Amino acid sequence: MYRVAVIKGDGIGIEVTEAAIEVINAVTDRIEFIEFEGGFEVFKRYGAPIREEDLEEIKKMDAVLFGATSTPFDVPNYKSLIITLRKELNLYANLRIIPDLWNEREIYIVRENSEGLYSGLYDVEKEKVVDYRIITRKGAERIARFAINLAKEKREKVTFVHKANVLMGDKFFRKVVLSLAEREGVEVREKIVDSFTIELVRNPWNQEIILTENLFGDILSDLAAIHARSIGIVPSGNYGDDIALFEPIHGTAPDIAGKGIANPIGSILSGAMLLDYLNLNGQIIWEAVKSYVRKGNLTPDLGGTAMTKDVVEGIIEEIEYRI
Numbered sequence: 001m002y003r004v005a006v007i008k009g010d011g012i013g014i015e016v017t018e019a020a021i022e023v024i025n026a027v028t029d030r031i032e033f034i035e036f037e038g039g040f041e042v043f044k045r046y047g048a049p050i051r052e053e054d055l056e057e058i059k060k061m062d063a064v065l066f067g068a069t070s071t072p073f074d075v076p077n078y079k080s081l082i083i084t085l086r087k088e089l090n091l092y093a094n095l096r097i098i099p100d101l102w103n104e105r106e107i108y109i110v111r112e113n114s115e116g117l118y119s120g121l122y123d124v125e126k127e128k129v130v131d132y133r134i135i136t137r138k139g140a141e142r143i144a145r146f147a148i149n150l151a152k153e154k155r156e157k158v159t160f161v162h163k164a165n166v167l168m169g170d171k172f173f174r175k176v177v178l179s180l181a182e183r184e185g186v187e188v189r190e191k192i193v194d195s196f197t198i199e200l201v202r203n204p205w206n207q208e209i210i211l212t213e214n215l216f217g218d219i220l221s222d223l224a225a226i227h228a229r230s231i232g233i234v235p236s237g238n239y240g241d242d243i244a245l246f247e248p249i250h251g252t253a254p255d256i257a258g259k260g261i262a263n264p265i266g267s268i269l270s271g272a273m274l275l276d277y278l279n280l281n282g283q284i285i286w287e288a289v290k291s292y293v294r295k296g297n298l299t300p301d302l303g304g305t306a307m308t309k310d311v312v313e314g315i316i317e318e319i320e321y322r323i
């Protein structure tokens with residue numbers, strides 16, 4: 001049995017996570033889900049977005065399934081739960097898979113998730129503020145290895161996106177990536193980040209495995225997500241050495257929360273990524289989802305009239321027919 005922590009969060013985070021669990025349970029009975037509370041409500045009671053003892057429990061699990069939590073930006077000292085978890089669980093690799101569910105193609109974006117401009121190191125003086133953009137050999141190597149392993153698995157090349165013509169950190173990062181890729185026999189295509197944005201808009205589907213540092217990855221992965229047709233269908237994984245956390249990329253969507261119409265596919269596909277991580281059959285979920293969207297009724301974000309539960313039922317039927 002695998003033990004998977006579940007944090008549903010707020011708003012549609014709750015609805016879509018429950019949907020994903022139903023679908024996962026239709027594929028395998030080898031996962032025990034253990035629910036934890038986290039987010040702003042917990043912060044109001046305990047002064048932290050997750051209880052210390054819960055965090056220690058979660059660290060012992062095999063993986064985490066996460067919904068979405070609201071992060072009020074006007075509350076002093078509030079630290080977002082997902083940022084806390086990324087740090088505490090040392091989840092340094094972020095992988096977004098942006099699917100074109102109707103045409104069997106995907107964009108993979110691997111974002112370094114622990115250093116760069118989000119190092120948290122800065123100097124504030126009266127007339128000058130400096131944010132430190134940290135690139136370490138260790139950080140560069142582990143993310144390069146992650147992208148290269150993925151490229152090997154998918155029989156793809158790596159598209160390394162950087163600004164090494166200007167930034168010293170990227171010059172260093174580039175050396176690490178190119179030398180590891182050469183040792184591993186993986187081909188690397190290099191792109192300068194500014195001109196790459198145009199390519200990602202015009203010609204998104206032949207970009208192989210995109211690898212980039214933290215800030216560029218933050219921006220490019222949001223940009224790339226527009227090609228999915230709805231933010232509600234894009235899954236992601238955050239990986240460390242001992243544990244990984246899976247979540248749809250969307251937020252709590254307060255405008256549709258509680259109406260039963262949230263698109264659960266992003267969370268369901270995050271569940272597929274979780275199964276792959278545990279060496280279970282995630283592929284069956286991908287196939288079931290693709291098959292369902294071609295013929296089934298879709299949620300309003302994709303122009304249909306379906307409720308969340310209809311989509312879940314339809315996808316589970318597709319799974320049962322394949323088992």
Ligand code: ATP
Nearest residue numbers: 069070231232250251252253254255256262263301
């Ligand atoms: P948060 O503050 O939690 O990030 P948000 O207001 O930024 O919330 P998002 O969840 O990022 O909202 O959603 C942005 C828009 O996309 C909203 O209009 C929302 O209704 C829509 N949306 C997001 N996720 C889904 C989904 N799974 N199904 C349908 N629509 C969605």
Ligand code: MG
Nearest residue numbers: 250251252253
């Ligand atoms: Mg948001």
